[in-house]
Amino acid sequence: ETDYPSNVNVAEELVDTHVENGRGDNVAIRFRDRELTYRDLKDRVDRFGNALKDLGVEPGDRVLVRFPNRPEAIVSCLAVQKIGAIPQPSMKLLRAKELTHILDDAKIKLAVVYDDLLDELEDAVDAVDCVEEVVVVDDVGVDHDRPSYQRLIDDASDELAAHDTEATDLGLMLYTSGTTGRPKGAVHSHSDILATADGYANYCLEPTEDDVFGGNPPLPFAYGYGDLVTFPLRFGATTSLVQDATPQTLLEAVEDHGVTVFCSVPTAYNQILSKFPDGHEEYDVSSLRLGLSAGEPLAPHTFDEIGEKYGIDILDGIGTTEMLHIFISHRHTDEIDPEATGFPVPGYEAKIVDPETGDELERGRSGQLAVRGPTGITYWNRPEKQKDAVRDGWSFPGDIFVQREDGRFEYQSREDDLIISSGYNIPGPEVEMVLEEREAVQEVAVIGAPDEERGEIVKAYIVLHEEYEASESLVSELQNYVKNTLAPYKYPRAIQFLDELPRTETGKIQRTKLRDREQT
Numbered sequence: 358e359t360d361y362p363s364n365v366n367v368a369e370e371l372v373d374t375h376v377e378n379g380r381g382d383n384v385a386i387r388f389r390d391r392e393l394t395y396r397d398l399k400d401r402v403d404r405f406g407n408a409l410k411d412l413g414v415e416p417g418d419r420v421l422v423r424f425p426n427r428p429e430a431i432v433s434c435l436a437v438q439k440i441g442a443i444p445q446p447s448m449k450l451l452r453a454k455e456l457t458h459i460l461d462d463a464k465i466k467l468a469v470v471y472d473d474l475l476d477e478l479e480d481a482v483d484a485v486d487c488v489e490e491v492v493v494v495d496d497v498g499v500d501h502d503r504p505s506y507q508r509l510i511d512d513a514s515d516e517l518a519a520h521d522t523e524a525t526d527l528g529l530m531l532y533t534s535g536t537t538g539r540p541k542g543a544v545h546s547h548s549d550i551l552a553t554a555d556g557y558a559n560y561c562l563e564p565t566e567d568d569v570f571g572g573n574p575p576l577p578f579a580y581g582y583g584d585l586v587t588f589p590l591r592f593g594a595t596t597s598l599v600q601d602a603t604p605q606t607l608l609e610a611v612e613d614h615g616v617t618v619f620c621s622v623p624t625a626y627n628q629i630l631s632k633f634p635d636g637h638e639e640y641d642v643s644s645l646r647l648g649l650s651a652g653e654p655l656a657p658h659t660f661d662e663i664g665e666k667y668g669i670d671i672l673d674g675i676g677t678t679e680m681l682h683i684f685i686s687h688r689h690t691d692e693i694d695p696e697a698t699g700f701p702v703p704g705y706e707a708k709i710v711d712p713e714t715g716d717e718l719e720r721g722r723s724g725q726l727a728v729r730g731p732t733g734i735t736y737w738n739r740p741e742k743q744k745d746a747v748r749d750g751w752s753f754p755g756d757i758f759v760q761r762e763d764g765r766f767e768y769q770s771r772e773d774d775l776i777i778s779s780g781y782n783i784p785g786p787e788v789e790m791v792l793e794e795r796e797a798v799q800e801v802a803v804i805g806a807p808d809e810e811r812g813e814i815v816k817a818y819i820v821l822h823e824e825y826e827a828s829e830s831l832v833s834e835l836q837n838y839v840k841n842t843l844a845p846y847k848y849p850r851a852i853q854f855l856d857e858l859p860r861t862e863t864g865k866i867q868r869t870k871l872r873d874r875e876q877t
């Protein structure tokens with residue numbers, strides 16, 4: 358059921374209702390050997406919400422939340438939502454250049470940051486004039502003169518009434534990489550957030566309060582936010598957080614926290630299989646009942662091997678940051694066909710349209726995917742992009758699919774030049790712009806090249822200026838430059854030098870020709 362009263366506050370729904378309905382002692386968060394009950398969580402959210410109000414945060418203000426997967430990230434987002442402001446969870450690997458754009462574009466008023474991630478943020482804060490304060494969660498002992506999260510919590514009142522938000526008020530802002538090279542803000546209302554749990558999670562995962570959701574998707578990734586915040590808290594269940602995810606730490610958390618629903622991406626499943634091919638013998642994974650996967654298509658062999666070695670089925674699904682969570686998936690494990698993504702999630706409709714005419718195509722023909730349902734695409738401050746993305750009430754997530762005769766939707770490709778590597782979305786043009794800053798580079802085209810482990814890797818085709826020669830050291834220098842300028846996962850793992858780039862008659866670079874070279 359995804360119809361909500363006209364006034365609803367997502368933080369109140371995810372936390373206070375459990376305390377009021379006798380589930381206050383349920384464990385909400387497990388992190389290392391610590392546990393936070395719903396009562397503890399409410400106490401922290403209320404105190405931090407009051408502290409934020411004292412610092413001048415008002416309803417509608419945007420607050421950046423920059424963390425690895427730690428409990429303070431969840432407390433911060435809920436506190437911001439409870440007072441009617443809008444959290445903007447930010448990927449921990451973003452560099453000052455990317456953060457500067459986001460701070461300025463969203464007009465962030467305050468930031469909450471884990472101390473080990475403070476440096477890069479301070480550089481960005483210096484470059485804009487909107488951020489009034491930065492609150493720091495002390496852990497590794499970084500020197501700073503900013504207010505401390507813990508001290509603010511200790512000093513604040515524990516009584517906080519939720520702001521009377523309307524269901525349609527914005528409750529979450531996530532940045533997504535587009536092909537233009539500049540991340541765009543996708544915004545979601547309080548009811549959108551609840552709808553991901555009451556739709557997809559409720560119907561496809563059938564959670565109970567005994568479930569423990571765990572895994573590795575970062576909380577600032579819409580997929581991770583749903584899996585590890587909204588879903589467990591909606592059902593009075595537990596979330597298991599792992600700060601530094603490796604196959605080992607993830608399986609340790611499964612054993613120690615009794616994870617039942619393991620949420621991950623294909624690359625991580627493959628890494629687990631190669632590091633612990635017989636994981637069930639090295640770790641007690643008997644608590645697991647289901648795996649989830651998204652971010653990139655799940656290969657049938659990964660599905661089969663995880664089933665064989667770990668005894669669980671993986672529900673694959675497609676979602677986007679703009680749609681907030683998964684909108685096509687198999688609904689029950691007994692209907693899974695690993696070759697396909699599945700059916701529209703209850704509450705959503707999907708169709709395939711001809712990209713040229715916009716007409717709906719019959720089954721068996723591939724075309725643009727269009728969806729509509731309880732969540733949809735809303736960009737922050739991008740009216741042109743918005744017009745393109747939502748037409749006649751249908752959202753166009755930017756994927757090419759085919760609907761098979763049996764009704765299942767099967768993924769074909771991305772419509773644009775977005776590279777999806779290990780679940781990270783990397784806009785090729787953003788990497789191109791950075792490489793073009795180097796003196797040696799005359800022109801460059803960046804594409805995704807197929808890769809067994811990562812799905813795709815970033816590959817740069819470069820034409821050098823005459824006076825430069827291709828060499829191993831030049832490759833390393835260019836790679837390091839990108840690593841130091843953008844989030845390191847965006848660096849080109851492969852670089853190939855060409856005499857010229859393939860172009861159309863009108864002078865446009867033909868990236869498809871470069872992609873074709875990778876297939877042969």
Ligand code: 3SK
Nearest residue numbers: 579580651652676677678
């Ligand atoms: O990439 C996906 O498939 C996805 C799934 C859920 C939420 C967000 C995203 C990007």
